[in-house]
Amino acid sequence: xxxxxxxxxxxxxxxxxxxxxxxxxxxxxxxxxxxxxxxxxxxxxxxxxxxxxxxxxxxxxxxxxxxxxxxxxxxxxxxxxxxxxxxxxxxxxxxxxxxxxxxxxxxxxxxxxxxxxxxxxxxxxxxxxxxxxxxxxxxxxxxxxxxxxxxxxxxxxxxxxxxxxxxxxxxxxxxxxxxxxxxxxxxxxxxxxxxxxxxxxxxxxxxxxxxxxxxxxxxxxxxxxxxxxxxxxxxxxxxxxxxxxxxxxxxxxxxxxxxxxxxxxxxxxxxxxxxxxxxxxxxxxxxxxxxxxxxxxxxxxxxxxxxxxxxxxxxxxxxxxxxxxxxxxxxxxxxxxxxxxxxxxxxxxxxxxxxxxxxxxxxxxxxxxxxxxxxxxxxxxxxxxxxxxxxxxxxxx
Amino acid sequence: xxxxxxxxxxxxxxxxxxxxxxxxxxxxxxxxxxxxxxxxxxxxxxxxxxxxxxxxxxxxxxxxxxxxxxxxxxxxxxxxxxxxxxxxxxxxxxxxxxxxxxxxxxxxxxxxxxxxxxxxxxxxxxxxxxxxxxxxxxxxxxxxxxxxxxxxxxxxxxxxxxxxxxxxxxxxxxxxxxxxxxxxxxxxxxxxxxxxxxxxxxxxxxxxxxxxxxxxxxxxxxxxxxxxxxxxxxxxxxxxxxxxxxxxxxxxxxxxxxxxxxxxxxxxxxxxxxxxxxxxxxxxxxxxxxxxxxxxxxxxxxxxxxxxxxxxxxxxxxxxxxxxxxxxxxxxxxxxxxxxxxxxxxxxxxxxxxxxxxxxxxxxxxxxxxxxxxxxx
Numbered sequence: 001x002x003x004x005x006x007x008x009x010x011x012x013x014x015x016x017x018x019x020x021x022x023x024x025x026x027x028x029x030x031x032x033x034x035x036x037x038x039x040x041x042x043x044x045x046x047x048x049x050x051x052x053x054x055x056x057x058x059x060x061x062x063x064x065x066x067x068x069x070x071x072x073x074x075x076x077x078x079x080x081x082x083x084x085x086x087x088x089x090x091x092x093x094x095x096x097x098x099x100x101x102x103x104x105x106x107x108x109x110x111x112x113x114x115x116x117x118x119x120x121x122x123x124x125x126x127x128x129x130x131x132x133x134x135x136x137x138x139x140x141x142x143x144x145x146x147x148x149x150x151x152x153x154x155x156x157x158x159x160x161x162x163x164x165x166x167x168x169x170x171x172x173x174x175x176x177x178x179x180x181x182x183x184x185x186x187x188x189x190x191x192x193x194x195x196x197x198x199x200x201x202x203x204x205x206x207x208x209x210x211x212x213x214x215x216x217x218x219x220x221x222x223x224x225x226x227x228x229x230x231x232x233x234x235x236x237x238x239x240x241x242x243x244x245x246x247x248x249x250x251x252x253x254x255x256x257x258x259x260x261x262x263x264x265x266x267x268x269x270x271x272x273x274x275x276x277x278x279x280x281x282x283x284x285x286x287x288x289x290x291x292x293x294x295x296x297x298x299x300x301x302x303x304x305x306x307x308x309x310x311x312x313x314x315x316x317x318x319x320x321x322x323x324x325x326x327x328x329x330x331x332x333x334x335x336x337x338x339x340x341x342x343x344x345x346x347x348x349x350x351x352x353x354x355x356x357x358x359x360x361x362x363x364x365x366x367x368x369x370x371x372x373x374x375x376x377x378x379x380x381x382x383x384x385x386x387x388x389x390x391x392x393x394x395x396x397x
Numbered sequence: 398x399x400x401x402x403x404x405x406x407x408x409x410x411x412x413x414x415x416x417x418x419x420x421x422x423x424x425x426x427x428x429x430x431x432x433x434x435x436x437x438x439x440x441x442x443x444x445x446x447x448x449x450x451x452x453x454x455x456x457x458x459x460x461x462x463x464x465x466x467x468x469x470x471x472x473x474x475x476x477x478x479x480x481x482x483x484x485x486x487x488x489x490x491x492x493x494x495x496x497x498x499x500x501x502x503x504x505x506x507x508x509x510x511x512x513x514x515x516x517x518x519x520x521x522x523x524x525x526x527x528x529x530x531x532x533x534x535x536x537x538x539x540x541x542x543x544x545x546x547x548x549x550x551x552x553x554x555x556x557x558x559x560x561x562x563x564x565x566x567x568x569x570x571x572x573x574x575x576x577x578x579x580x581x582x583x584x585x586x587x588x589x590x591x592x593x594x595x596x597x598x599x600x601x602x603x604x605x606x607x608x609x610x611x612x613x614x615x616x617x618x619x620x621x622x623x624x625x626x627x628x629x630x631x632x633x634x635x636x637x638x639x640x641x642x643x644x645x646x647x648x649x650x651x652x653x654x655x656x657x658x659x660x661x662x663x664x665x666x667x668x669x670x671x672x673x674x675x676x677x678x679x680x681x682x683x684x685x686x687x688x689x690x691x692x693x694x695x696x697x698x699x700x701x702x703x704x705x706x707x708x709x710x711x712x713x714x715x716x717x718x719x720x721x722x723x724x725x726x727x728x729x730x731x732x733x734x735x736x737x738x739x740x741x742x743x744x745x746x747x748x749x750x751x752x753x754x755x756x757x758x759x760x761x762x763x764x765x766x767x768x769x770x771x772x773x774x
Contacts, residue, residue: 003690003697004697268771290760293761294760296764296767297711297712301712304687304690307400308400329683385672393671393674
């Protein structure tokens, strides 16, 4: 057990830090911020992602043959920490990097890996995820979107929902029903679909935060080459489990942890100056201090849970269903933190962005609203608990 | 950067687990409900296994290991409800090794390593609790030494140990330090507490002008750093043991839920039960993360040690509390019976939850440390 960094790792950190400082816009975070308009903001994030690629920082720990650097997970974690320290923009191609790539590395053909992995890193091809449907949420295996073989193509008909970033995506990986007669888990296949294909219609869905990150996506006689089938026909469920393991896993959680910690530190900073009458500030309130301390502890332990998983991975032990406990843990931890954020604001909790009296420019209210989704997406807490109980604790179905 | 134990550490852990599985049981612990509570046979077994020698340097006949090596052992102690004063002696050993004079180390360490010397820290007081700043026990200078007076509570196994390691102030408003005295020395009286953790023992100890010399004082004089480390060590040992108790209770609850049939099926197939168990697992695993990290902080001693230790004590305290309560609930009526062992785990976890400061105290310590770190940044 060792939490120190080697001299090589420290040198790597200095190199990363210098590059970030030289490549973020002048005045970043003080006078220069992300664009307010949602479309412009996502394009700004994509530009930053391309810049990272040009600088040689994309896919650090990926295998070299697919455009990666073959670096260690520790170096990847250092890069993530330094980007967070500089409050650099997030990327846009999160689904491509975190979900498409590991899924193809595990289950894709060599041709698929060579075709699809490099443009994910370069930011040329953004990905979205076609799993959920209006009638297939927690019961994901009940999807109805069909793919019927027609010569060397599949023809897709159906509807997907909660398709994040579909409006910016060049590609979509999706679950389709290829054998309606088989038991529901055994008739599903995993397809890669070009979003420029004729027959795809995207309709934005507005979220409670007011943003429209996700969409409804309709497929009408969309033709997909058979070469875009991942794994075998009707083997899609097993592949989807790999995707979900990464979606719920420690790399995803570590990136989130860095953002939660940043928000928590801003919150504590706010609490130190927010007047509460009689010459006191919010941080003097002993009840609030207890809640803030709980968040400090829980958010820091979120990072350490990730490091524990990483260490396991480094020794070649695969990620398994126990990654479900990470998602269950961090989603509720983060929700508690944003509730505490509103309690910290006290009477100004009910103000929102745009009001001159709202502390922190409304970011805590936005964070609170966004946090309500944490225990729903990538598998609700109820589904995570079923998985933990049945596959980790061995309880009966 | 590596957050895992070494193969050697896992092997050592396996041997301790197997050993306790073979030689120790809750049935044996139940014999401790009467009498002195000190188990000679268990003590001999633990010393033969080398556990008391773990923290003793090799030059004094020990194994020269540290808190990271100890973490899994402490967890196993919690899991098996191993009684004192083994952990207490280990906490004192760490302090003597780091802060004792060369003469003290040479005199005490070989005896500790061989199992011939048992030590119990005397920290808490009626008014101060475990808040060191409020310590009222005082060592007043007298000739070549000090006269030690004070009233300590919750001193583990005070009538079964060879030395008490007493936290006291040197002079009325002076710095804190540690004094080693035999429980039988003139001026010391004690009475056993009646305890919630019925299989454990602890005493109220009154020191009334106990004569002590320079050789009795750890390091030869006041040593506030040693006192802080003793308290941090206790908090980490309690955290790791709570993780062990909680892990055992989750196992008991899952086993019971899988075999208890109601409504024609195992209650473990009901989401009301499985979802509780899943939440228990998430707290348990995060508690382990916290306890292991805190053990590393004691071994490596980084500047933020206090914050890391308090994180573990606060989180593990809350986790053990909810896991033990939920575990008992899952057992239903049988869980409320004296015969079933689960109340012994509940009682031990409760004792550990309050030992060395409760969760609220440690959360406040985390908050203060966080604010100081922010100001320094």
